[in-house]
Amino acid sequence: MPRALRLWAAMLLVVAATAATLSGALAADLKPLVRNLGAGGFADTEAAIAALAQTGDPAVVPVLQALEAGDLYVRKEDREVVRGSASNGGYTLTDPLGGAALGEAGRGAVDKIRINNSLRRAISAALGSLTLMSPDAGARRAAADSVFKTRNPDGLAALETALGRENDPAVRSIMEQARAAILLTAAGTPDADRLGAIETIRARGDQESLALLNAVRSAEGASAAVRAAADKAFEAVEMRLSLWGMAQNLWYGLSLGSVLLLAAIGLAVTFGVMGVINMAHGEMVMIGAYATFLVQDAIRTYAPGLFDASILIAIPVAFLVSGAVGVLIERTVIRWLYGRPLETLLATWGLSLVLQQAVRSIFGPTNREVGAPSWMSGSFELGGLVITHGRLWIVIFAFLVFGLLLVALKRTWFGLAIRAVTQNRNMASAMGIRTARMDALTFGLGSGIAGLAGVALSQIDNVSPNLGQSYIIDSFMVVVFGGVGNLWGTLVGALALGTVNKFLEPYAGAVLGKILVLIFIILFIQRRPRGLFALKGRAVEA
Amino acid sequence: MLTRFLLLGLDKRAGVLLTVLAVLAVAVPVMALAVPPDSPFHLPMHSVSLLGKYLSFALLALALDLVWGYCGILSLGHAAFFTLGGYAMGMYLMRQIGPRGVYGHPELPDFMVFLNWKELPWYWQGFDQFWFAALMVLAVPGLLAFAFGWFAFRSRVTGVYLSIITQAMTFALLLAFFRNDMGFGGNNGLTDFKEILGYDIQAPATRVGLFVATVAALAAGYMVASSLVASKLGKVLVAVRDAESRVRFLGYSVERYKLFVWTLSACMAGVAGALYVPQVGIINPSEFAPAASIEAVIWVAVGGRGTLAGAVLGAVLVNYGKTYFTAALPELWLFALGGLFVLVTLFLPKGILGLAADRFRKREPAAAVPAAASKGA
Structure with a gap:
């Protein structure tokens, strides 16, 4: 070991010494070249720049940068090129190579080296080749x-x-x-x-x-051969680009679809499973986003080291806060309105107004900033695709939430009870399920999932009191399109609408694309009034 | 025969409402124009326009009550018909500006000159004629409602689903009218109107005239609606509301009844919008916002769903409250409106008039009052 260490130390010494001598030698060589910068007219300066660039020495870079910034002067007494910065009535001079201090000079003692556009081009070309x-x-x-x-x-x-x-x-x-x-x-x-x-x-x-x-x-x-080759290459590149463009659109579609899925999946529980039209669903998302903001704010103040984990900590918090608000709403308002869907719609719309105004009064109408943790910022390239980490995590998160909800509904006692109450309330009650409590918990579950959507949306959208408003209509479209009472329908609906939207955008523009999707859904509902995956039944009125 | 039809709707409540409207039609012009400004009975001009705005909202509420209260179709997109009527009127008013715009173009409205349009788009042709614009005020919302209803009712889209797609409709229109290339002024909408039918739109006499026209339209709308619901057709509508399948099994073509009343209601909403625009002086896409339509629903719910007079009352009361609150306690307005939604649905399912009717009935059990259904849909 000590031997290896000694070897290392020796090597380091040698390298350092060589570097020192080299740079010393080069700096000495550079001196006259730098001096030439101030030799005369523009043409001379240009020649001097070219000569400096030829050396390929990184030490030249600051000189040229100073020249470009107009900081180089010629000292009249010895025609030396110096770097000057204005200081009380005169200039503080330094050596452009190495930066050694050269004292002060009055205004009259130095001449600025002037540059024109052609010199600027020469400088940037020289800088380019130097770097x-x-x-x-x-x-x-x-x-x-x-x-x-x-x-x-x-x-x-x-x-x-x-x-x-x-x-x-x-x-x-x-x-x-x-x-x-x-x-x-x-x-x-x-x-x-x-x-x-x-x-x-x-x-x-x-x-x-x-x-x-x-x-x-x-x-x-x-020549004809070059043209033919360029033609062929052009077509090949064009083809490749359009394929990658399609892949990029698919990715954007998947990304938008997963956002829609997150926003709609809670609605699929309250609307699909319980038959409650919760117009305040968007506000549950908004509350989740504000919970994220509060968690992050607290972490910034009290434990800055945990900042990267703030979003992870916010996930259960947002779920619980939104879920609790949901349970509260169910216990106070919605339980009186079961079986009257249109009245529920109006009451929850009223609640959404109250919640929006409450948040506006507490947090103010301006956007709140939720920062991205380091593992969610940045992007990577996959072939011709640019994928941002944030979007990737949201896609993963959406599918995770979907999977967990599916498991919760199909594989747990809680899910079994929910389904039992939905299918036959009286029988479920007779079997010992407390139906009223299940209603509250189901509504809380749907609202809590909306809160999870809020955590994700806080990363890609403005956290403002109006956050929920912009998603509520889209979420309803997804649920209605996919088919009420079917989570898989919601998944397919969200991804389909997201993808269609993103594929229409390049041709029709974002707004027109959205309008076309809305019209498509309106027409689709005419064909299949119960959505893509309708529950089969024999009732005249479902 | 028409007189007999209209007389059908003349019950006690209609009498009261029409009397109130008649009094307004006489008193407001006198108080605004004849009474000197320093008298306590003088009505300032902005109040006249404000009253006119409330009454045009009342006509919208009436139209909505016709489909929701009597036919069970909860439209969350009725403001779309209102706004389309308003845009038709706005286009007429824009054409009346002529060369007096900021850019002074003889034909093109300012925003088109600004966007470098060279000539008037085809759908703006004809709007320099009042009769054409008036026709469009009825035809555009009517045709849209007819097409929408034709598809929706035939495929038996009902209840919540219908509500959601009406909302999608108005949302799509909102997005569309925000686009500058639609040729409706984009974000800013249509404004800076100068004159209507040759009269200066700012002049007190014109504004009073517009108010009286609104009162007349509301009275006419009320007469038509109340006669309609009292007729045999109205009975079928109520039956559709309460038990759609049963009516269908009895051999009625439910779709036709629904389509008829839906289209009629859209036309009424269009007229309301056309009266709203010259009194407010602007029409822009934000009127298409789904929130606007839902607000109209709460007017009806507050006044009493299924009582036409209640819709009128609710619209005026809620909008007066809005004017008061947004000026006095702007922070509280959304709390008040939101709370109103919750309280009315929980505690006043029949609205103010329904509550009054219940009181009345307790004293006089024989009185027949067409009560709103307690059942949803």
């Missing part, structure tokens, strides 16, 4: 990306140097694509190179490749 050699892979990648976008042929030499040194395969492939882009757009590239470049761009296969290939396809003076 191509940066030791940080992320910076190299960003630089290569920007070269791909600008396709400035002046950067080709720097890019090729960088390619020669690059070891990271991901950055390397982006650099190759950037090189291909330059080759394709630059004049006078041999056809063989162009054909190779087209292949590279085709392999990249994104929207920008498409635009690039289209430009090549329609460029004047391209």
Whole structure:
């Protein structure tokens, strides 16, 4: 062990020493080049910039950045190029290389190095090629990306140097694509190179490749072979993009569908199982979202370290709070209205107004911010798909809730009792089930699930008193479309409506797409008045 | 024959209501125009418009009571018919602005000039004529209701399902009218009206005239509705409300009865909207909001479902309360409205008039009062 350690220490020393000498040597070489920046007119400055860029030394980057920002001055006494920042009536001077302090100077003692637009372009090209050699892979990648976008042929030499040194395969492939882009757009590239470049761009296969290939396809003076290759590559990329576009739409549809599922599934319990039309369902969602906000607020204040777990802690809290409000509503209002669905509708609408105003009075009318924990922010790419973590978790959460509810209803004593009361109240009562209590608990269950939806929605929507309003109509559409009294119908309904909505959006726009979905549901109800998965029965009036 | 039909509806309650309306039609113009402004009996102009607004809401409530109270169709989208009627009137008023708009275009309304439209869309043609606009006030809501009802009633969509799809209908219209490319002014709707039938819309005489027109429309609507429910057809409607299947088994074509009263009710709502717009001075898509339709339902419920006069009373009372509360205690208005929904459904299932009728009946058991069904749907 000690031997290994010593070896390490020695290696570190060597590396540090080499780096020090190297940078010292380079800085010495750079000095005259920097001096040239202030040598004369714009043309001279441009030449000096090119010379600095040629060195490929990262130390040049701050110099060029200072030049771009207009912070470089020429000291009149010795024609030295210095960096100046304004301070009480004069300038504080520093060395642009390394940043050593060079004292103060009066206004008259220095001349600013002026730049024009053509110099600005030269500077940004130089910066681009310089960062191509940066030791940080992320910076190299960003630089290569920007070269791909600008396709400035002046950067080709720097890019090729960088390619020669690059070891990271991901950055390397982006650099190759950037090189291909330059080759394709630059004049006078041999056809063989162009054909190779087209292949590279085709392999990249994104929207920008498409635009690039289209430009090549329609460029004047391209040879027939290049055109044919570009045509073929264009079609291939287009095909690939439209497939990925479809997959992206499917994902968006699934994502929207899972939000609808979350919002509607509680309604499927209260409306589907109990036959109670709860217009205050949206407000239960809203209460769940506010519970999440409160939990997170408390955690921010008292236990900031638990912030990442705040959403997880909020899940049971929101369920219990919304569920408790639901039980309260059932005990005070709804139980007097069983068998009178339209009256229930009106009373619960009234309750929803009261709840909204109550929340508005307590928390104010403005949106409350619920932060995303670190594991829910960010995104990843899957082929051509961009999937955000937040959305992915919501999809998973929706299906989890659905599965748990299904198990609770089918496999537990509680679910058995609920179903018994729904199917035959008198018989259930005779078997010893306390039907009134089951009613309250079922309603509480539906409301609690709405609270869970609130936790999820707090991540993607504004937490405001109107949160529930925007989901209540959609939720009813899902339940009615899927078929009342059938959880699977709700699942299919939510996913179908979500997907249809997202597939219509690109063609019809978001609003028109929604209108079309509403019209579709209105017409669908005419065909199947009891929804997709209707309970079979022989009654004239269900 | 028509007179005989209209006389059918003339019971005691109708007498009271029509007398009140007649008194309003005389007293309000006198108090607003003839009484000098410093007199305590003077009625300021904004109160006239406010009263006119209440009465146009009352006509909407009457239309809703006709389908809900007597036919058991709970529409959560009646404000859609009201608003469509309002838009038809608004389009006429927009065309009357002519070249006096901000942009001074001879034909196009301001918002179209703003959106760079070059010519009037086809559906705006004809609205420069009052008779055409008046026809559309009836025809547009009527046709929509006819088409909607034709499909819904034939496939026997009833109860809650019907309520939910009427809500979907008004929600879809809300979204549609918010779109600028629909050509109805988008978010801002239609406003800045100048004149109606050649009279300045701001002038006191015009506003009083509009008020009297609203009173007349409400009286006519009430006469038609009350005659209808007193006729044989009205009896069938009540039977449909209470036992739809039984009526069907007795050989009546339930769909036709429903469709007829549904379409009639939509036309009445359209007229109410057309009277509302010139008095309020604006029509925008927010009137399509599902909440607006549900509010109309509570007017009917407060006054007494299945009592036409109750709908009128409820609309005026609730809207007066809204005006009062939103000015005096804006925080409390939603609490009050929400509480009203709950209290009325729990404790006043027959509304104010139903309660009064129950009292009346206790003293005089023989009095026949058409009571609202206690059963839902």
